Amino acid sequence: DAGVTQSPTHLIKTRGQQVTLRCSPKSGHDTVSWYQQALGQGPQFIFQYYEEEERQRGNFPDRFSGHQFPNYSSELNVNALLLGDSALYLCASSLGQDLQYFGPGTRLTVT
Amino acid sequence: AQSVSQHNHHVILSEAASLELGCNYSYGGTVNLFWYVQYPGQHLQLLLKYFSGDPLVKGIKGFEAEFIKSKFSFNLRKPSVQWSDTAEYFCAVGITGGGNKLTFGTGTQLKVEL
Numbered sequence: 001d002a003g004v005t006q007s008p009t010h011l012i013k014t015r016g017q018q019v020t021l022r023c024s025p026k027s028g029h030d031t032v033s034w035y036q037q038a039l040g041q042g043p044q045f046i047f048q049y050y051e052e053e054e055r056q057r058g059n060f061p062d063r064f065s066g067h068q069f070p071n072y073s074s075e076l077n078v079n080a081l082l083l084g085d086s087a088l089y090l091c092a093s094s095l096g097q098d099l100q101y102f103g104p105g106t107r108l109t110v111t
Numbered sequence: 112a113q114s115v116s117q118h119n120h121h122v123i124l125s126e127a128a129s130l131e132l133g134c135n136y137s138y139g140g141t142v143n144l145f146w147y148v149q150y151p152g153q154h155l156q157l158l159l160k161y162f163s164g165d166p167l168v169k170g171i172k173g174f175e176a177e178f179i180k181s182k183f184s185f186n187l188r189k190p191s192v193q194w195s196d197t198a199e200y201f202c203a204v205g206i207t208g209g210g211n212k213l214t215f216g217t218g219t220q221l222k223v224e225l
Contacts, residue, residue: 004154031211033211040217040218041218042115042117042201042203042215042217042218043201043215045212045214048210048212056212058212090154094211097211099157099160100213102147102154102155102156103154104153104154105154
């Protein structure tokens with residue numbers, strides 16, 4: 001039973017560019033949440049997707065957007081990258097509002 | 112909005128020493144409480160959780176935590192740590208009835224020396 005998978009593992013981008021991160025939820029899960037973990041900090045909630053719609057959103061600017069596909073996989077898009085967007089981006093999946101399972105993360109470096 | 116404070120940012124212990132990591136949260140309503148661990152190079156894993164009932168909860172690998180409602184605390188304990196417990200530990204809070212969005216503390220880096 002595959003857990004939560006994320007791609008790519010690492011990514012380097014330049015300021016001003018756009019990036020797309022991908023997440024496949026654990027088998028049987030239908031809800032995907034995204035978190036940003038800056039260096040030395042705990043994960044911060046970005047948003048959550050269920051039934052292909054954004055259900056909840058944290059305190060992140062509109063440059064952060066997402067999408068959920070009919071197979072429950074999800075993408076996180078960040079436009080106009082800033083140096084401060086450098087972080088580990090975590091995807092977590094769940095069955096509805098049950099316990100979340102986290103993926104290994106995508107390490108984004110913005111130069 | 113709720114917030115989580117973890118008092119110890121870095122802890123160094125010798126093997127067999129006892130561990131207690133502090134966690135306090137601020138929220139006036141009912142909460143769900145979690146401790147997650149992140150071993151070097153690995154993803155976040157759930158150590159234990161509290162939803163309701165017995166305030167002393169036991170998790171994996173000999174960890175336990177006690178919810179003290181009057182102190183808004185959920186401290187993590189282990190009687191005897193091992194070198195393999197070296198990791199970063201995160202306390203997290205979810206609001207009951209508010210979905211499963213989690214608010215995390217800043218984490219405690221634990222190093223266990225042989």
